[in-house]
Amino acid sequence: MRRAFLKRVAEMIRNEADTTFFTVDIGMWAIRDVLKEFPDRCTNVGIYEDGMFSIAAGMARRGLVPTIFGIQPYLVERTLEQIKMDLAYQKLGVNVIGTGAAVDYPKYGYSHYCAEDLHVIKAIPGCEFIAPGSAKQFIQLFNQTYRNGHPTFFRVSDHPNQNNDPDVEFGKAVVMQKGSKATVIAVSIMLDAVMEVCKGKDVTVLYYTTLEPFDRETLGQYYNNGKILVVEPEFEGSLTFDITKSFEGKPVQIESVAFPREIFRNYGTYEEKMQYYGLTKENIEKKLEVLIRV
Amino acid sequence: MVLSSQKTLEQNALRIRKGIIQAICSNKGGHIGGSLDLADVLSVIYTDFIRIDPQTPKWDNRDFMIISKGHAGPALYSTLALKGVIDYSRLNNLNNPNSLLPGHCDRNKVPGVDATTGSLGQGLSIAVGAALGAKIKDSGQRVFCIIGDGESAEGQIWEAAQFAAHYKLDNIIAFLDWNNMQIDGSVEEVMSIGDPMKKFEAFGWNSTLVKGDDVLAIQKAINFAIESPNKKPTMIVLKTIKGRGAKCIEELPNNHCLGFNDDLKEKVLEELKERAVELDMEEEQWN
Numbered sequence: 129m130r131r132a133f134l135k136r137v138a139e140m141i142r143n144e145a146d147t148t149f150f151t152v153d154i155g156m157w158a159i160r161d162v163l164k165e166f167p168d169r170c171t172n173v174g175i176y177e178d179g180m181f182s183i184a185a186g187m188a189r190r191g192l193v194p195t196i197f198g199i200q201p202y203l204v205e206r207t208l209e210q211i212k213m214d215l216a217y218q219k220l221g222v223n224v225i226g227t228g229a230a231v232d233y234p235k236y237g238y239s240h241y242c243a244e245d246l247h248v249i250k251a252i253p254g255c256e257f258i259a260p261g262s263a264k265q266f267i268q269l270f271n272q273t274y275r276n277g278h279p280t281f282f283r284v285s286d287h288p289n290q291n292n293d294p295d296v297e298f299g300k301a302v303v304m305q306k307g308s309k310a311t312v313i314a315v316s317i318m319l320d321a322v323m324e325v326c327k328g329k330d331v332t333v334l335y336y337t338t339l340e341p342f343d344r345e346t347l348g349q350y351y352n353n354g355k356i357l358v359v360e361p362e363f364e365g366s367l368t369f370d371i372t373k374s375f376e377g378k379p380v381q382i383e384s385v386a387f388p389r390e391i392f393r394n395y396g397t398y399e400e401k402m403q404y405y406g407l408t409k410e411n412i413e414k415k416l417e418v419l420i421r422v
Numbered sequence: 423m424v425l426s427s428q429k430t431l432e433q434n435a436l437r438i439r440k441g442i443i444q445a446i447c448s449n450k451g452g453h454i455g456g457s458l459d460l461a462d463v464l465s466v467i468y469t470d471f472i473r474i475d476p477q478t479p480k481w482d483n484r485d486f487m488i489i490s491k492g493h494a495g496p497a498l499y500s501t502l503a504l505k506g507v508i509d510y511s512r513l514n515n516l517n518n519p520n521s522l523l524p525g526h527c528d529r530n531k532v533p534g535v536d537a538t539t540g541s542l543g544q545g546l547s548i549a550v551g552a553a554l555g556a557k558i559k560d561s562g563q564r565v566f567c568i569i570g571d572g573e574s575a576e577g578q579i580w581e582a583a584q585f586a587a588h589y590k591l592d593n594i595i596a597f598l599d600w601n602n603m604q605i606d607g608s609v610e611e612v613m614s615i616g617d618p619m620k621k622f623e624a625f626g627w628n629s630t631l632v633k634g635d636d637v638l639a640i641q642k643a644i645n646f647a648i649e650s651p652n653k654k655p656t657m658i659v660l661k662t663i664k665g666r667g668a669k670c671i672e673e674l675p676n677n678h679c680l681g682f683n684d685d686l687k688e689k690v691l692e693e694l695k696e697r698a699v700e701l702d703m704e705e706e707q708w709n
Contacts, residue, residue: 153572156606172606174575174613175542202541235449235517237526239492239540393530396519404519 129284130227132263134158136270137195141170148187152177152198154227177202181210181222188220193275199233200226200283201242204249215279216254223274229259229285229317230361230387231401243387246339246366249281256280257340258298259316259361262288265296265337272298285361287398289320296337301346304333309420310355311347313367315339318359318385318407325412331420342370354380355419359412363389381422383415425645426469431637433701434504435465439667440694440708441500445513445523447687452516452525453493455664455677459601459634460489460497460568463660466640467566468501471648476506479533483561486536486552490545491570491599492526493679499523499532507534543576545569546596550586553594553655564648567596572604575613580625583655587626590653595644598622598657599634601664605678622657634662668693 138159140147148169149159156163156172163170173180177198184194196203203226204211215222226245233240249257256278260266266284273280294302304314304323307330314322314335326333332350336343347370354375358367364386371382387405394404402408438461446452467487475481489498496516503510517525524531526540537548549567556563569579586594598618602609609615622629628647632639640658647656664678665671668690674680698708 151606153604153606153612172612174604174609175573176575176577176613179577206541235452235525236493237524237528237540239526239538394519395517395521395524400519 129260129263129266129288130155130286131158133225133266133270133284136267137197138162140195140274141166144193146192148192148194150180150184150194150196152180152196152202154199155197178207178210181207182214184222185210185214185218185220188222189218193221193223195223195225195274197225197227199240200228200245201240204242204245204281208248208252211249211255211279212252216252219254219277220279221275221277223270223280223282225282225284227284227286229283231392231398232286234398234401235395237395238392241392243363243392245281245283246362250340250366254279255340256338257283258338259283259285260296260337261316261319261335262293264293268296269298269337283316285317287317289317292319292323294335299338299341299343301343302335303346304335305331306350307331308352310357310416311350311352312416313347313356313358313360313371315358315360315362315367318361321409321412322359325409325416329416331416339367342367344370344374347371347374351375351378354378356380357383357385357412357416357419359385361387361407363387365389381419383419385412385415423470423645425641428638429701431462431465431469431641433703433707434469435461435637435667436694436697436701436703437504437707438464438497438500440691441503441510441513442496443687443690443694444510445496445499445516447682448514449516449518449525450683451679451681452496453679454671454682455603455680456491456570456599456601457494457497458668458671459599459662459664459666460494461667462635462637463568463597463640464497464501466637466644468505470641471644472566473564474505474507474534479507483563485563486549486565488537488539488545488549488552488565488567489527490539490549490567491542491573492539492545494568495525495527498527498535502532502534505534508532542570542573543578546579546582547585549594549596550582550591553586553591554589556593557589557591563593565594567594569596569598571598571600571602571609571615571618572612574598574615574618583622583625583627586655591655592651592653594655595647596655596657598659599662600659601634601662603664603678605676618657618659626654628652628654628656629659631659631661634660635666667697
């Protein structure tokens with residue numbers, strides 16, 4: 129996904145004179161030639177996140193379309209006040225693309241983890257949050273949004289889906305299958321695991337890549353006795369408000385397969401972490417069975 | 423104060439390098455370049471200056487060491503093993519699940535680590551806070567802190583610099599690891615730091631430049647800061663070479679974070695062993 133993104137950026141910088149790209153010391157290996165060709169519009173600013181957001185806001189103010197690339201926790205947490213005042217409040221369009229989704233840097237410790245990204249961004253009204261599940265979907269969603277004038281955050285994962293890659297549209301859920309016993313919300317890179325579990329079962333599966341704004345309308349059509357399983361590669365409960373709002377006035381029972389809301393104090397590989405926190409097919413299956421049975 | 427000989431300091435630096443390799447190889451890779459280049463300064467600080475009790479790492483009046491460039495954790499861990507704060511066997515478990523030795527400095531897990539770092543730019547502020555705290559408590563503690571040149575693009579570094587000068591924190595001795603390399607290029611190319619000595623001087627610090635592998639020059643600079651306090655914090659700018667101490671690492675164009683196979687490990691250890699012979703190290707000093 130990262131490679132696809134950098135290729136798209138190179139194309140954007142070459143062909144669109146009002147676009148700019150800044151990386152905070154990561155990823156330039158892929159676009160060194162563009163960096164040399166367009167040093168004013170495509171540059172590595174170094175390890176400098178918070179100020180960079182304000183600089184990007186200034187550029188957006190002058191009619192440019194800035195895109196910033198960096199590591200997720202530093203892009204969404206270190207910079208929170210800049211996001212709030214310089215981007216959201218002033219309604220300035222800046223694209224922010226973060227690598228290091230959740231535990232994608234599994235060995236580097238808490239400073240490099242960011243399972244809370246969606247929760248943080250949802251706290252600032254006016255921001256958009258997109259979590260593509262594949263390189264193709266990243267391109268589709270980026271192309272649909274990068275000039276829309278809003279602060280838009282993209283979470284780029286190093287562990288995309290391999291078997292399920294539907295076309296996606298910004299702000300819209302994809303109905304993967306329809307059923308009556310429960311509704312399963314598969315978020316981003318969790319689609320493969322969800323489909324493996326749900327195939328042949330009498331449950332609805334909705335696939336979400338735009339997480340803010342959340343497509344409440346589509347979810348609202350699949351109440352299924354209020355039994356909802358959300359499978360999200362972020363902090364549990366990040367979508368709870370949106371889910372309950374989708375069924376306003378009706379009771380819902382929400383189960384979730386997600387990262388627990390705690391400080392992650394362990395290390396190890398990506399697979400070990402997903403296993404440890406229960407983001408597995410086995411756990412999805414278990415939670416779904418309980419939900420349907422009760 | 424009795425200061426150690428060049429040979430002792432270089433021997434300890436070599437043992438720190440060996441421990442770095444041990445830790446990083448235990449996970450088949452890690453942040454090697456910026457760990458190796460700190461071996462000399464850590465050797466000088468921990469051999470001659472820092473006041474800690476290896477048996478009581480949480481001794482309240484100890485001097486603090488804060489590595490702001492947290493990815494150099496293996497360098498600090500190896501130094502702590504050398505001092506007997508942690509056991510050498512612990513270096514065999516870097517970054518594994520439930521590891522008590524995380525790649526980035528983590529004070530919750532490793533005795534002798536005084537701040538958890540990894541989010542760049544923040545360590546100098548923590549050090550400054552600890553130094554001011556020591557002044558308020560009149561504890562006589564010193565705070566050592568190492569920052570990176572790449573991370574000095576973060577504005578927080580300069581906010582801390584201004585704060586330390588304003589509060590006349592002459593109990594802080596900081597080091598800038600000026601290796602001029604960051605992940606994606608040279609610091610000069612990415613975001614030039616200019617003349618860091620002049621910058622820190624302009625912020626109200628004592629500032630001096632020494633070669634990062636010249637143990638005697640480092641020793642002299644630290645000793646001067648301690649013996650001649652003048653109500654100013656001190657920044658010792660270390661002109662370092664990323665990966666210093668192992669030519670085969672040093673010569674790689676990007677050695678910030680490397681995977682380690684057995685061949686590379688052998689090559690590095692061979693180089694270190696040759697250096698041990700040059701330094702007349704006995705077998706038991708080396709193993």
